[in-house]
Amino acid sequence: MAIEVKNITFSYPGSLATAVENVSMTIEKGERVAIIGQNGAGKSTTVKLMNNIYKPSKGTILVDGIDTKERTTAQIAPHVGYVFQNPNDQIFNDDVVKEIEYVLRYRKLPEEEIRKRREEAIDVTGIRPYVEMHPFDIPLPIRKFLTIAVVVAVSPDYVILDEPTAGQDLWGCAQLKTVMDYLQQKGKAVLTISHDMEYVAENFDRVIVMAHKNVIADGEKRDILYRMDTLREAHVKPPLSAQIAQAVGIRDKILNLKELSAAIL
Amino acid sequence: MGVCIEFQDVSYAYPLTKKAAVRHLNCRLETGKCYGVIGPNAGGKTTFCNLMRGLCPNFYGGILKGTVLIHGKNLLEWEDEELSVQIGYVFQDPFAQVSGIKETVFEEIGMGLENLGVEAEEMIARIVEIAKMVHVDTLLQKNPLALSGGQCQRVAFASILALDSDIIVIDEPTSQLDPEAGSDVFEIIDMLKKQGKTVIIAEHKVDLLAEYCDEIIAIAGGSIVAKGPVKEVLSDPVLPENGVRIPQAVSLARELWQAGKPFREIPVTMQEAIGLIKERREGRADGN
């Protein structure tokens, strides 16, 4: 069970330039993977192709062995959920509950099941205090959690989060961790695009680096986040604790403050 | 240095809300300094910025108590159009800031200048200069509505910088940007500071603020919980107590302090932390 991306190339409709070229990667079920890289490196395009919003011009994507080209986006979506970078692009109902229930009702799930999933999604994402509000009156960072709740309710096997930490405060980051743990415990794969290296180092096991429309590295986080040449090529800096550790000449591959302080003591 | 903005016991509530968004704000902002405004979301950062620009209460309505002085003159006595020239404001949502009526980035940036009645030749020169500075010079012919979030944010930034206001208020400029572009924004802020402008920037990236700002104002739960020079405020234990994010260097210092081996002083930037660690390691090497 996995998403297998095989040598895909894609250019957006009406654009001559390719957005990704010959990209390959495999996301196993239950994995936590982060994709890092500069804006324009092809990260969002790659995950949109996995969600089958677009179909690759060349190459194939298999979701649990099913070729996405032979299915519509709507058929793939129950397996691969995608939380957009900008929540405003994703919300289209004028009511929080309606927004969460929209797809569940579309799929004609039993009323009891809908209620259960909705309540669980609201609790996990911590948006209970905002349920009564109009989605566009909810503060932007929390609006993002509404879009996460929508995907949690659908409960796909692969969850893709696009820049979840952007604009989040301490509450948001902690809540995000709750969501990730919940998904992990349910056996879901979580794939995240992020610029936030502390978040990546803390929450993920595997890191994929993208640059100039392609994958330039893929592996265990501690290994990848210490490949300085690769990171430089992708215009990415390692976590601050790693930068400090290197600057003061600590040999261990430090990734967070706890490790750093232990090394100093 | 002169005071350009002063809050005197300011409380404000948005219309139709029972709870005040900010309460009893007191602070003075001095000309030419860079201020970082930090704190949890919905804690009052944006309201604080809106008050300076007069959007609260002029645009949003609501109830204002206390006095906000801009260049010594009461906010309520300012004409809105004068204030819009005095204070440049870059909003949080990049897409909400494009005018929607200009077909190219070039014209979008020029729009404010058109409104001020600047002559064409001077406008062109100014747009080109600003576009280079903010790194949007390759986007000039693009439609502003077709930009990515990061590009859009920079165009919005450029459009405001073009107005050449003395005070610039920026609400979370880097949340849509990748780290490299985020650092670019701070380089620009540094440049503005060198030109003598007053910059007020609300932001979550405290590590960057620690490097570039002169002073920090921490707002949580609608009140100012700490204000003052960067080093003083960021190392203040009151920040984590109020759910305000602190720089990693400070977190490190706290870890060490809890382990019983504190630094001799609390670092706030990465460079300071590196310096202190080196010092300790060398000291240990000397000792043994």
Place this chain on the structure above:
Amino acid sequence: MTDQEFIESFRHYQKKNNWWCDFHPVAKLVFCLSFGFLSLIVFKWQVGLAVFLLAGLIAIRTPARKTYFITLGVMFVAGCLFTVAVRLYVHMGDPGPVAFYLFGKAVPVAAVISCLDLIFMIEGFLGIFMTFFLTTEMRDLCCCLEQVGMSPSATFMILSTFSGIASIKEKLNCVRESQRARGIETEGSLVVKVKSILPVLFPVIISSMTGVEDRTLAMDARAFSAKGKHTALRRAAPAKPVEKMVAALAVILCIAGSIAGRMYL
């Protein structure tokens, strides 16, 4: 166009290097309005046809000819044939000289003529307006309107109405992408398409309207309300005497034509 050429273009009057595209927008508007109304007021096929031919003659000499004839063709087939069917059906069997028989029923000459009147009135009216809209940039028109004394707020309203229509379309595309990403079928038959779009249409329009608040703030931040004269970055050439003359002639022709047409046709 290179960036340098693009920037340079703002130092001169905007030029498209086509006599009709470069025609002074206000003069052009007056010209087109005159003939449009002539066709509307007289409401006779002779005049309609003449205006229609005039529009075609102009259009064929501009780069917009392809769009012009395709759009007009589509409108002709869709709109006019429908009206003709309705008119013929209503008048079928009316007394008077018979033109031809259809399904065994008499179609009077008067009905045919009234059909032709309607068709060419519409075609003439639409044709002349399309020659205007296809060859004139709204921003240039507004710029010129400002020069002749219209307030910037009024031109802003015109421009934002036009862009508002475009933005609703954009927003709808966005929502459809989001629906697909969540597993709602938007591709396929018309029924599926309509079913997916209907429930979100209202919220989309509402949210486009709430965008107005943001827009107002953004404009305010750009000193839109600043007192004193606004300047324009794009420069439009002032109207040449011959352009003014053409416009004036068109107005005279319209008035005279309307009177003559009503009296003699």
